[in-house]
Amino acid sequence: xxxxxxxxxxxxxxxxxxxxxxxxxxxxxxxxxxxxxxxxxxxxxxxxxxxxxxxxxxxxxxxxxxxxxxxxxxxxxxxxxxxxxxxxxxxxxxxxxxxxxxxxxxxxxxxxxxxxxxxxxxxxxxxxxxxxxxxxxxxxxxxxxxxxxxxxxxxxxxxxxxxxxxxxxxxxxxxxxxxxxxxxxxxxxxxxxxxxxxxxxxxxxxxxxxxxxxxxxxxxxxxxxxxxxxxxxxxxxxxxxxxxxxxxxxxxxxxxxxxxxxxxxxxxxxxxxxxxxxxxxxxxxxxxxxxxxxxxxxxxxxxxxxxxxxxxxxxxxxxxxxxxxxxxxxxxxxxxxxxxxxxxxxxxxxxxxxxxxxxxxxxxxxxxxxxxxxxxxxxxxxxx
Amino acid sequence: xxxxxxxxxxxxxxxxxxxxxxxxxxxxxxxxxxxxxxxxxxxxxxxxxxxxxxxxxxxxxxxxxxxxxxxxxxxxxxxxxxxxxxxxxxxxxxxxxxxxxxxxxxxxxxxxxxxxxxxxxxxxxxxxxxxxxxxxxxxxxxxxxxxxxxxxxxxxxxxxxxxxxxxxxxxxxxxxxxxxxxxxxxxxxxxxxxxxxxxxxxxxxxxxxxxxxxxxxxxxxxxxxxxxxxxxxxxxxxxxxxxxxxxxxxxxxxxxxxxxxxxxxxxxxxxxxxxxxxxxxxxxxxxxxxxxxxxxxxxxxxxxxxxxxxxxxxxxxxxxxxxxxxxxxxxxxxxxxxxxxxxx
Numbered sequence: 231x232x233x234x235x236x237x238x239x240x241x242x243x244x245x246x247x248x249x250x251x252x253x254x255x256x257x258x259x260x261x262x263x264x265x266x267x268x269x270x271x272x273x274x275x276x277x278x279x280x281x282x283x284x285x286x287x288x289x290x291x292x293x294x295x296x297x298x299x300x301x302x303x304x305x306x307x308x309x310x311x312x313x314x315x316x317x318x319x320x321x322x323x324x325x326x327x328x329x330x331x332x333x334x335x336x337x338x339x340x341x342x343x344x345x346x347x348x349x350x351x352x353x354x355x356x357x358x359x360x361x362x363x364x365x366x367x368x369x370x371x372x373x374x375x376x377x378x379x380x381x382x383x384x385x386x387x388x389x390x391x392x393x394x395x396x397x398x399x400x401x402x403x404x405x406x407x408x409x410x411x412x413x414x415x416x417x418x419x420x421x422x423x424x425x426x427x428x429x430x431x432x433x434x435x436x437x438x439x440x441x442x443x444x445x446x447x448x449x450x451x452x453x454x455x456x457x458x459x460x461x462x463x464x465x466x467x468x469x470x471x472x473x474x475x476x477x478x479x480x481x482x483x484x485x486x487x488x489x490x491x492x493x494x495x496x497x498x499x500x501x502x503x504x505x506x507x508x509x510x511x512x513x514x515x516x517x518x519x520x521x522x523x524x525x526x527x528x529x530x531x532x533x534x535x536x537x538x539x540x541x542x543x544x545x546x547x548x549x550x551x552x553x554x555x556x557x558x559x560x561x562x563x564x565x566x567x568x569x570x571x572x573x574x575x576x577x578x579x580x581x582x583x584x585x586x587x588x589x590x591x592x593x594x595x596x597x598x599x600x601x602x603x604x605x606x607x608x609x610x611x612x613x614x
Numbered sequence: 615x616x617x618x619x620x621x622x623x624x625x626x627x628x629x630x631x632x633x634x635x636x637x638x639x640x641x642x643x644x645x646x647x648x649x650x651x652x653x654x655x656x657x658x659x660x661x662x663x664x665x666x667x668x669x670x671x672x673x674x675x676x677x678x679x680x681x682x683x684x685x686x687x688x689x690x691x692x693x694x695x696x697x698x699x700x701x702x703x704x705x706x707x708x709x710x711x712x713x714x715x716x717x718x719x720x721x722x723x724x725x726x727x728x729x730x731x732x733x734x735x736x737x738x739x740x741x742x743x744x745x746x747x748x749x750x751x752x753x754x755x756x757x758x759x760x761x762x763x764x765x766x767x768x769x770x771x772x773x774x775x776x777x778x779x780x781x782x783x784x785x786x787x788x789x790x791x792x793x794x795x796x797x798x799x800x801x802x803x804x805x806x807x808x809x810x811x812x813x814x815x816x817x818x819x820x821x822x823x824x825x826x827x828x829x830x831x832x833x834x835x836x837x838x839x840x841x842x843x844x845x846x847x848x849x850x851x852x853x854x855x856x857x858x859x860x861x862x863x864x865x866x867x868x869x870x871x872x873x874x875x876x877x878x879x880x881x882x883x884x885x886x887x888x889x890x891x892x893x894x895x896x897x898x899x900x901x902x903x904x905x906x907x908x909x910x911x912x913x914x915x916x917x918x919x920x921x922x923x924x925x926x927x928x929x930x931x932x933x934x935x936x937x938x939x940x941x942x943x944x945x946x947x948x949x950x951x952x953x954x955x956x957x958x
Contacts, residue, residue, distance in 0.1 A: 344868040351854075351861040358850035365846045371839040374846065440918070442875045445868070452867055460860040597861060604860050608853045613835055 251295030257512035258293045265289030265507065271412065278412035278569075281385065284500055285408055288507020304508045315505045318400070321393040323502040324386035325470040330495025331386075331599065332450070332474025333487045335567070339592035341445050342438035345545075346559070346590075350597025352541030353563025354605045356381030356534020360526050361609075367522055372396055375609040377523050380407045381530025382602030383414070383564035389506065390467060391606045395613055401509040402520040406527035408506075414569045417528070418535050418561045422577055425539045426557045430546075431581035433556040435590045443481065450475040457604055463614065464607020471603060531564070538563035538594065555590075562591040565598035640674060641797055642766055642775045643667035643736060644790035644813075644828060648758040652786050653738070653824040655751070661742035662756040664764055665790075665824055668731040669797045676731055677724040679774070680708055680767035681739065683754050684718050686776065693771075704771025720745070720752050734794075736825045758785065777805050780812075788813045788822045793829035 244250050252258055268286030272279040291311070296302050304311040317323040340346055360381045364374035376396035379388045380403060388407035392400040410417065450472035457468050477487040539560035546554045558577045562570040574591035644665040646652060654660055664681070668674045682689070689711065696707050712719040722729055726749040731737050740747070743755045756762045756779070765776040779789045790813045791797070813820045819829070843849055 341868055341872065344865045344872065347861040347865045347868075348858070351858045354857050355850075355854060358846070358853055362846035362850060365844065371836050371843075371846075371849075372833075437919070439872070439876060440879075441872075442879065445871055445875050448871060449868065452871075453864060456863050456867065457860045460856060460863070600864075601857055601861060604857050605853065608856045612849055612853070613839065 246297050248295045251297060255295050255512060257516045258295045260516060261289055261293040261510060261512045264510075265293065268409075268507075278408065280499060281408050281503055282412055284503025285405065285507040288504040289405075289510050290507075291504065292508030292511050304505070304511070305514075311505070311508055314501050315509060317498075318389055318404075318502060318505045318509065319393055319397065321390045321466070323498050323505075324390035325466040326498045327386040327495060327502065328467050328603070329470040329474040329490050330498070331567070332471040332476075333478045333491035334495070335475060335478075335596055335599070336592075337449055337475065337596055338441040338446060339438060339589050340594075340596050341441045341449060343590070343593050346555075346593030347597040347600075348545065349538055349542055349555075349560055349563045349594035350565075350599075350601040351563075353534045353538035353560070353594070353598055354382065354601045355537035356383075356530045356532075356564065357602070357605050357609075359533035359537070360530035363529055364526050367526070369522075372613045373399060375613045376400075376403055377526050378530060379403070379602070379606055379609065380410065380523075380527035381534045381564075382598070382605055383407070383411055383531065383534065383566040383570070384599065384602045385411060386502075387467060387565075387602050387606045389502070391609060394610055398514075399519065399523060401506065401511075401515055402517075402523045403527075404506040405510055405515075406524050408503075409524075410527050410531050411566045411569065414531075414564075414566050415573055417531050418570065418573050419577055421532060421535045422539055422558055422561050422573070425536065425543070428581065430543070430557050431578065432585065433554050434582075434585055435556055435559075435587070436553060438589060443479070446479040447476070447481075450479065453600070457600065461604050461607035461611060463610040464603050467603040467606060468600070471599065534564045535561045556585075556587055559587055559591040559594055562593075562595040563598045563601070565595065565602045567595050567599060568592065570598070571595040638768065638772075638774055639668065639670035640676060640679070640731070640766060640768075640774055641667050641669050641791075642764060642777045643794065644788050644823065645756075645762070645764060645777060645779050646786070646788040646822070646824070647756040647762055647779055647783050648785035650785050652822060655740050655742070655747070657747065659740075659742065659747075661740045663824055664739045664741060664752070665736050666731070666739065666766065667736050667791075667794060667797070668733060669794065671733045673733060674731050675729055676722050676737065677726070677729045678705075678769045679722050680712070680719055680771075681722070681752060682719040682765050682767065683756075683763055684711075684715070684765070685763055686765065686773065689765075689767075705769055706771075708767060708771045717743070717753050720754070723749055734831075736827075738824050758783075777810070778807075783812060784814075786822075787815075788824075790823070790828050792819075794827055794831070795829065 265286045265288075268282045268289065271277040272282035272286060292304055298306065301307075301309040302311075303309060304315050306312055357378045358381075359378075361374050361378035364377045365371065369377060372395040376392040376394075376399055379391045382388065385404065385408045389400065389404050392403040396403070453475075454469060454472040458465050461468075474487070474490050477483045477490055539557050541563070542555050542557040542560035546557070549555065556574075556578060558581075559571075559574045562574050564570050571588055571591035571594075575586060575588040578585045578587035642664060645663070647662045649660045649662050652660065653663055666676065689708070692711055693704055693707055696702060696710075702710075708719065709721065712721055728737070728749060737750065739750050739752050741752045741754060741756045743753060744751050745753050756764075759781055761781045762779040763776070764779070766774045768774045777789070783789050789810060791809055792811050796809050811820065813822050813828075815822045821828075839846075839849060
């Protein structure tokens with residue numbers, strides 16, 4: 231009798247274990263491998279480790295098979311993971327990340343040469359190009375908009391918009407956006423080389439002028455008012471971005487700016503990355519739509535890079551000779567800061583070892599952050 | 615002095631904001647005058663009912679608001695007469711009027727959590743003349759076969775919404791807004807009969823819907839884009855236009871700011887140069903020790919050519935050991951003894 235009880239209890243325990251539950255949901259193993267791949271890429275190859283380690287580990291957490299009903303899983307109401315996931319689901323984390331980005335970003339490269347804002351605007355065609363392709367692939371307009379935002383190369387923006395327009399696709403969109411952001415050094419350089427001539431890559435840009443502190447203080451205030459009057463739906467992102475920047479530049483809130491850019495951003499990044507990773511449960515994630523989303527995301531990055539570089543080339547046709555832009559900064563119009571600007575610099579140095587493009591590329595790069603937030607606001611306005 | 619002005623301004627703004635905290639986004643949405651076989655209350659009793667809709671996207675508390683059958687001219691005349699006598703606020707006057715005509719004005723009581731109406735949600739009041747039955751029971755009843763006027767006043771005593779239910783409304787039929795989407799929160803709150811219809815339950819469009827939406831909420835945008843812009847070109851053109859316009863405005867603005875600030879900086883620099891070539895300064899420089907000037911020029915050149923950030927521009931030059939160095943003076947190799955200063 232005792233032995234029978236023990237056997238029953240052990241059987242019950244066996245049903246509770248991951249070993250048993252994985253037989254019911256074997257696709258979890260695929261997701262576990264994806265999680266391990268993310269962690270490997272981050273640690274071994276230094277691909278966006280700040281993002282891929284939390285996301286990769288989150289994928290492991292979210293895909294350990296378990297028996298539902300014990301308030302463990304991320305989709306089970308009341309579980310710890312579910313509570314943390316609300317920040318993603320309701321779109322609380324992205325604006326907080328934007329506050330940190332604002333507090334970290336020096337917009338002086340953009341202010342010194344404001345025409346670079348237009349490069350940041352042009353690269354947003356990656357979003358809308360992908361939107362058209364997504365519609366052609368059979369997605370509904372709101373889903374297509376949520377997927378297309380991957381082209382902005384901005385993880386928080388992608389999460390924010392997809393949580394509003396297509397919450398069921400958010401996990402795939404977020405992972406796709408962060409994956410391609412990590413792969414910017416792989417995706418962008420061949421396109422940049424393909425679209426530019428040797429002569430264009432050698433263009434030396436005029437050193438930027440000095441930007442006064444007053445200009446830096448005025449920028450977030452005027453920036454907020456101008457952009458948000460155009461796109462009020464972008465307020466959560468743009469408001470926090472410019473607020474963070476004012477904390478940085480005002481000179482009287484250094485302590486707040488430091489907290490926003492360091493401790494707070496780190497905390498939100500950890501929770502955001504982990505929750506996004508954990509939300510990719512195999513049953514929700516391994517669907518044909520996810521493959522389509524990854525394909526569309528890749529396409530969006532290519533379109534964004536292409537449109538940025540081509541815009542600079544076209545822009546050069548109307549610029550005087552001494553003010554010409556190096557088309558290698560066009561790729562930086564996507565908002566993967568500062569990775570995309572670093573790619574511009576690397577490619578510039580490959581063409582001419584003494585031509586440093588980093589500061590010039592930071593202009594379109596930070597304009598891309600504003601541009602993608604505006605684009606997200608526009609999509610939310612039209613499709614929300 | 616400046617602080618006083620700022621504080622006064624803040625106080626004025628706060629006062630204006632506080633006085634504006636009415637509940638102007640609540641609307642009377644559907645009314646049934648004679649209820650013989652329709653919606654029942656918590657005691658399974660039937661009575662005429664009034665549905666109020668929170669048209670905003672935030673929770674609204676309706677406590678201390680007023681529901682009345684008194685025509686606006688009676689209330690306005692009362693306000694006018696009483697305001698001339700004293701400086702009492704309208705909500706106080708409305709409370710006084712309620713005390714004198716308790717069967718015609720109902721003040722929604724405080725303390726019931728159910729009076730917090732969620733965003734885009736409805737709440738139903740029963741016009742059964744029995745306020746003892748609960749928060750959502752009114753002290754008056756409605757009169758079948760007659761015109762029934764109902765008005766909603768906010769906590770400040772300002773009219774929020776009003777409706778005149780036609781006398782011809784049959785039993786068990788409601789008088790309702792055609793759709794909640796037609797509500798214009800910024801427009802007039804006056805009753806517009808064209809936005810209302812008699813609902814007899816004969817079709818979905820004419821369904822009697824207490825505590826529910828009169829018309830099924832739809833997302834017009836997505837349907838519209840799906841139908842009119844299947845390829846997405848229209849949305850792409852519009853969106854790129856908006857993105858470019860927003861950033862173009864920023865470009866123009868900061869181009870102008872840049873020009874203005876560059877001109878200002880140039881003016882400042884010119885002034886500094888003028889000062890620097892001042893006779894006495896030149897003489898001082900000629901007298902010897904121009905190492906400091908060279909250091910300052912080098913620093914300025916470095917900053918001009920290399921730096922994007924503005925530095926303080928302060929250079930500290932320590933002359934205390936310029937004659938000796940660690941190469942030639944043993945003293946420079948030793949730790950310095952802290953100097954002791956007596957306070958006098």
